[in-house]
Amino acid sequence: MAAVIEFDRFSYTHPGAPGPVIQDLSLDIGKGEFLAVVGGSGVGKSTLLRTAAGLIAPSAGQMHFRLPQRAGRRRRAVVFQDGRLLPWRTVAGNVAYGLETLDVDAAEKRGRVDEALRMTGLAEFADRWPHQLSGGQAQRVGIARALAVKPDILLMDEPFSAVDALTRRHLQAELMRIWQATHAAIMFVTHDIDEAVFLADRVVVLGGRPANVAENLVIDLPRPRDRGHADFGRHVAHLSAQLGVD
Numbered sequence: 001m002a003a004v005i006e007f008d009r010f011s012y013t014h015p016g017a018p019g020p021v022i023q024d025l026s027l028d029i030g031k032g033e034f035l036a037v038v039g040g041s042g043v044g045k046s047t048l049l050r051t052a053a054g055l056i057a058p059s060a061g062q063m064h065f066r067l068p069q070r071a072g073r074r075r076r077a078v079v080f081q082d083g084r085l086l087p088w089r090t091v092a093g094n095v096a097y098g099l100e101t102l103d104v105d106a107a108e109k110r111g112r113v114d115e116a117l118r119m120t121g122l123a124e125f126a127d128r129w130p131h132q133l134s135g136g137q138a139q140r141v142g143i144a145r146a147l148a149v150k151p152d153i154l155l156m157d158e159p160f161s162a163v164d165a166l167t168r169r170h171l172q173a174e175l176m177r178i179w180q181a182t183h184a185a186i187m188f189v190t191h192d193i194d195e196a197v198f199l200a201d202r203v204v205v206l207g208g209r210p211a212n213v214a215e216n217l218v219i220d221l222p223r224p225r226d227r228g229h230a231d232f233g234r235h236v237a238h239l240s241a242q243l244g245v246d
């Protein structure tokens with residue numbers, strides 16, 4: 001599988017910190033692949049994702065993009081845990097935000113906003129304001145905003161951790177549908193092992209200090225995934241043992 005992003009002996013040291021958080025990590029994310037990243041608190045998951053997002057630069061080693069820049073699209077888009085909506089813009093205005101610095105005309109812009117709202121089940125909420133949304137709806141707006149720029153890779157940092165358990169299940173199923181429709185690669189950071197096994201083609205466990213890839217587990221279960229499947233439970237148990245949780 002061709003790689004979208006390639007970490008090559010990547011290391012990162014926070015300014016002023018005595019040593020690296022992550023050292024000599026090599027990892028590829030394939031075109032269209034759904035990669036989940038799990039690991040204990042503070043191990044460096046967000047650091048890896050923020051590097052993939054271009055928000056921080058490697059201290060040593062490299063991070064390569066293997067896809068060309070294409071007109072009217074971004075190679076990457078980020079979805080944060082808290083949605084990060086602009087309170088002075090409507091839902092549609094928030095979704096349009098990422099398009100404003102892209103070279104697309106007004107009709108294309110409108111079409112993309114409508115499509116992203118439809119895919120995330122928000123069509124009827126286009127004119128609402130962020131304070132009128134539930135947590136799950138706000139998170140959907142964050143996803144719609146990312147989809148509107150048609151990214152090759154979607155970078156998601158614990159996107160569902162602030163919503164209730166039932167909404168979380170709905171969002172997981174929705175994300176599956178969206179992923180299958182868009183063919184974007186996804187790098188998905190989560191604390192939740194069940195969520196990682198439900199969603200991902202491959203689960204990477206970060207571990208150690210400094211951190212590196214402690215486990216690289218391919219989840220070869222049929223989709224849509226069935227939590228009752230014996231192998232589902234086997235993968236969850238294996239990863240839980242690896243992470244030291246029961």
Ligand SMILES: Nc1ncnc2c1ncn2[C@@H]1O[C@H](COP(=O)(O)OP(=O)(O)OP(=O)(O)O)[C@@H](O)[C@H]1O
Nearest residue numbers: 014015017021039040041042043044045046047048
């Ligand atoms: N500005 C900073 N200066 C020094 N150390 C930092 C700084 N920001 C984060 N760290 C440390 O870097 C490590 C990695 O942080 P990171 O946020 O990547 O971990 P994480 O695995 O995403 O954690 P969590 O699951 O708790 O969100 C942590 O131990 C954290 O304390």
